[in-house]
Amino acid sequence: MTVQRFRCRVSGAILSLLAGMPTAAFAHPHIFVDARFEAIAGADGTLLELRDTWHFDDLFSSSVVMDFDKNGNSVLDGAELTTVAGTVRDSLAQYDYYTSITVNGKKVPLARPDTIHATYENGSLILSFSQKPARRTPLKGLIVFGVYDPTLYTALDFLKDDALKTTGEGFKRCTRKVVRPGSDDILAANQAMLTTLFFSDPQGTDYSQIVATRLEVRC
Template identity: 70%
Template sequence: MSLPNKRRRATIANLVALLGMPTVTFAHPHIFVDAKFEAIAAPDGSLQELRDTWQFDEVFSSSVLLDFDKNRNNVLDPAEVAAVAKTVRESLAQYNYYTNVTINGKALAFAKPDVLHGTYENGSLILSFAQKPMAKTPLKGLIVFGVYDPTLYTALDFASDADLKISGEGFNRCSRKVVRPDSKEILAENKAMLTTMFFNDPKGTDYSQVVATRLEVRC
């Protein structure tokens, strides 16, 4: 194997590792993302698709630049960003792209995004993608949308409640509420239980779900 090919495999492995490290080793975030989310309803009152946009912090973005900037011009050109997006698309499939949706407590399954779109702007990597439900999903009852990393390695932050949106005629009869749990209170109230979780669940813990910002829609 040539040196360029060896380096290529190493950098891809590095990106995959950065996006999905196990909770047991890391109990606090190492990657920070400014996130935006939109749920879109079809006119018939069913869930049509979900749209996510993630802007990565400059430290992580610079590490990606170091690994994927083939022509060494200190930016990620469209082809280089496409290579990053393809790697992320494959590596985050096992985490459902950090997307968790329930209707009346029942989890929904989503198809893998057809493609991740990416840009590199002002030193930050930005990725966006859409997901469609695997089956027709009528919007009835309580729908909870959560976008978070179950391993706690990546922190996805929604700067304002407006960054969690619903749109489409099917949502016209629904109410919307953004919930931001107080992580300090939850830690204080569940300290003993969380210690057990962290050391016995290598695939992630319920704690990530409990403290995650979520969008609740009632139809």
């Protein structure tokens, strides 16, 4: 498999892999990730940094090994991991690295990660990286953090609430809660929207935000 086809896998843009199939058929996860997220605040009450760690499922990890294991030792190491990390950094830029932040309903732009670190442990590909706000971001009002794939091709799961963390002096004056939308609540609150999305947005780019686990912080 070429680097370009791997990019398609990671980003969810898989039409080039399975040409001719209906786009709506891809509106469910094919890659599963055990995710960790941490937001860091400064003593001045501003958002400083976001840190993500993704543990990919064994099936997807093994397919990456098959594609990038150039020395044939059945693992990813050295230059192979560097190539994987660089590919992900390039391909996920258009999806903002699956990260969404709003402050009082306004989206916060994020700078591109300087680098993505890749490791391979116990049969799992692990990626970690950090992002910083593109501008000074005071933590005032309602701040919502979400980490999700807008195409629904990759499922980023936070298995426990403490997988979504806030650290730093600036968060000590804030309250936080992890929101896991239930199917009944989603349907009740968004029935009209979901009907529209079914016909106008088969890739699920808005629906994915509705169903995603999120961290809400109020300062």
